[in-house]
Amino acid sequence: MSHRQSGSVPRESSPANNDNDQKKSQRTEQKSASLQSSSRQEHEKNLQHSPSAAPPPPRGVKRFFLKLSEKIGNVEQTHYSQQFIETCQDIDNYRLAIEDLTTNLLAIAQRNTKYDPKQMERMEFEYPENGNPMELIVPPLNKFSDLLKLGEVTKCIEYAPKLGPLQRDFHRRARRALKGIRYFLCIEYEELSEAKKILNTRRQDMDYAKHEMKNAKSPEVIEMKHQMYEAAQKLFETQLQIVLGHMEKFPKQKEIHLKDVQAFFAMYRIMHEQAAHAIKG
Known part of the structure; x- marks a missing residue:
């Protein structure tokens, strides 16, 4: 007994249908190629006339070869x-x-x-509360006062609680007096160093753009490279002004630091005068 297959049976395509399909496919490919060519031409035209569309400065491998060319002398x-x-x-x-x-x-x-500042940004070096040596020595003196000369021990027990707060106050004032130096070491100098690094990068980009502009051949490429060079030159000059702005502050910074040092020693002298007065009193 024969069994019928369910469902539709695919029909064989005729030669005429195959020719029509091939022609449609060819027309579609031609149209797609034409659109791609038109898009590519429009993109190249935009590159030639738009400075903002210029390629970014060299990075990675190009920057490596740029540094190598600078050392060799190929790039001015x-x-x-x-x-x-x-x-x-x-x-x-x-x-x-x-x-x-x-x-x-x-x-x-x-x-x-033990209390040296681990971080210059904070510059914290004062003793903790009740951690000053003058404060720590009072309990042992009270404990062993019977074994020591009473007169000397009595003086130490009397003076130590006065000297501890004086030294703690000096630490706080000294830290405050050095705030200009601390700001220079932790902020201002770091900002200048970072600005100089960026300036060197801008200089390399400008030199590379100038090198490519000199070696360009066709007028279109020359125009594009010239725009790239002008953009790189503008970035370099802008960054140079930032660096010069930091450098212009240097004489004033030195004056501030001198005043900081003078204030530090003034606080140091006052602390000793107060300590001498506390002992005499």
């Missing part, structure tokens, strides 16, 4: 003025000197290395 490098270089060196050397000076000032204020 923009050089900073001698005054600019010397000012940068002066600020760098000053930063090392003022950091060393601050470390020594803190050593004067806090002789216990």
Whole structure:
């Protein structure tokens, strides 16, 4: 017994239908190719006439070859003025000197290395509450006073509670006196360093754009590279003004730091005068 297959049976396509399908497919491909070509031409036209559409500055591999070309001498490098270089060196050397000076000032204020400031941003070096040596020595003296000379022990027990708060107050005032130096080391110098790094990047981008502009051949490419160079040059000049703005503050910063050091030693002298007065009283 034969069984019928359910469902529709596919019909064989005729040669005429195949020809029509092929022609439709060819027309579709031609239309798609035409649209892609038109879109590509329009994109190239926009690149030629729009400065904002210029490619971004070199990154990654291109930047590596740019640095290599600069060392070899293939790319003309923009050089900073001698005054600019010397000012940068002066600020760098000053930063090392003022950091060393601050470390020594803190050593004067806090002789216990256990409380050396771990972070210059906070510069906290004062003793905790009831943790000053003058405060810590009172309970043992009271405990062993019977074993020691009463006169000397009595004086120590009397003076120690007065000297502890004086030293704690000096620590707070000394920290406040050095706030200008602390701000320079933690904020202002770091901002200048970051600005100089960005400036060097802008300079490399500008030199690379200038190199590509000089080596361009066709007028369209020359125009595009010229726009890229002008954009890179503008970014470089803008960043240069930012760096110069930081450098212009340097003389005023040194004056502030000098006043900070003078204020520190003034607080130090006052603390000793108050301690002497407390003992005599």
